[in-house]
Amino acid sequence: MKSILALFALLLSLPAAAAQLTIELDHASKTWQTADLLKHPQAQTVQIVDDVSYKRSMTYRAVPLAALLPGLKPANHLQAVALDGFAAELTAAPLLAKTGARAWLAVEDPAHPWPALAQGKPSAGPFYMVWTHPQAGHISPEQWPFQVSRIKQLQTVAERFPALLPDPKLAADDPVNLGFALFQKNCLACHRLNGAGDAQMGPDLNIPYNPTEYFGGDFLKRYIRDPQSLRHWPQAKMPAFAASVLPDNELDLLLGYLQHMAGRKQQP
Structure with a gap:
C-alpha cells in the first residue's frame, strides 16, 4: 500500500506533459495540441485577479476563447468537460464577448507547470477556462472549469x-x-x-x-x-x-x- 501511495505522489509531482484539447462544433471539429495553443497568433499573457481555483492572483499564457470557436453564434450552447467528469454548461454569448467579462483558455506549458491546486492534488491544467473582469458578467465559479479535455457544441439543456x-x-x-x-x-x-x-x-x-x-x-x-x-x-x-x-x-x-x-x- 505504501508503495502505491508513493508512486501516486511521484506521478503528481512530475512536470506537466503536453496535452490535447478537442473542440467539437456542429460545423467543425479540431484537436489542438499544447504547443499549437501556446504559439497561437492571439495567445498572450493575462493576469487573473482572485483566480477562482487558486484563490489568489495568477498569470497565464492564454488564448481568447472566442478565437477557438469560429462560426459559433451567441445563441448556441456548449459544454466543457473536465478530466474528472465535471461538465460545465455554457451559453455561447459570454464566451464570444470581446469587452467586459472575457473568457480565455489558459494553457499550461509543460516547461513551466502551474502549481498544484492543493497538497496532493494536480494543477488546474492542462487547459483552464479563466475570465478577465468576471464581475462585469456575473460569472459563476462553475464557469471556470479546469483540467478541461473537451469542449463540444450541444443542444440546450x-x-x-x-x-x-x-x-x-x-x-x-x-x-x-x-x-x-x-x-x-x-x-x-x-x-x-x-x-x-x-x-x-x-x-x-x-x-x-x-x-x-x-x-x-x-x-x-x-x-x-x-x-x-x-x-x-x-x-x-x-x-x-x-x-x-x-x-x-x-x-x-x-x-x-x-x-x-x-x-x-x-x-x-
Whole structure:
C-alpha cells in the first residue's frame, strides 16, 4: 500500500506533459495540441485577479476563447468537460464577448507547470477556462472549469433533459423558470436532477430527496454560501457561492426552482 501511495505522489509531482484539447462544433471539429495553443497568433499573457481555483492572483499564457470557436453564434450552447467528469454548461454569448467579462483558455506549458491546486492534488491544467473582469458578467465559479479535455457544441439543456423542466404551464418569466436558468449556470456542472444531466461528481438534487426537503430553516442557504462551514471534509469539491457571484435574490430564485422540482420527481 505504501508503495502505491508513493508512486501516486511521484506521478503528481512530475512536470506537466503536453496535452490535447478537442473542440467539437456542429460545423467543425479540431484537436489542438499544447504547443499549437501556446504559439497561437492571439495567445498572450493575462493576469487573473482572485483566480477562482487558486484563490489568489495568477498569470497565464492564454488564448481568447472566442478565437477557438469560429462560426459559433451567441445563441448556441456548449459544454466543457473536465478530466474528472465535471461538465460545465455554457451559453455561447459570454464566451464570444470581446469587452467586459472575457473568457480565455489558459494553457499550461509543460516547461513551466502551474502549481498544484492543493497538497496532493494536480494543477488546474492542462487547459483552464479563466475570465478577465468576471464581475462585469456575473460569472459563476462553475464557469471556470479546469483540467478541461473537451469542449463540444450541444443542444440546450432544456432540449436534452426534459426531466429538468418546470411545469410547462408557468410563464417564461415566472420566478421558477428564472431559477431554472440559475440552476443550469451554477449547479448542473456537478449535479444531476431527476437523473438528468451529464455531471458525474455531486449527488442528484431530487432523487431520492430534494435538499429543500431535508435542510431546515436557512441551513440550505448557509450550505450554498459556505459548504465547509456545515460539512467539513478534506476532499470536498463544492465551491462557496458568495453574494458577489450569486446575489441573495438569485439564490432565492434558485431555491424556488429546487422546491418546485421537489413536487416533480421522476425516477431516472
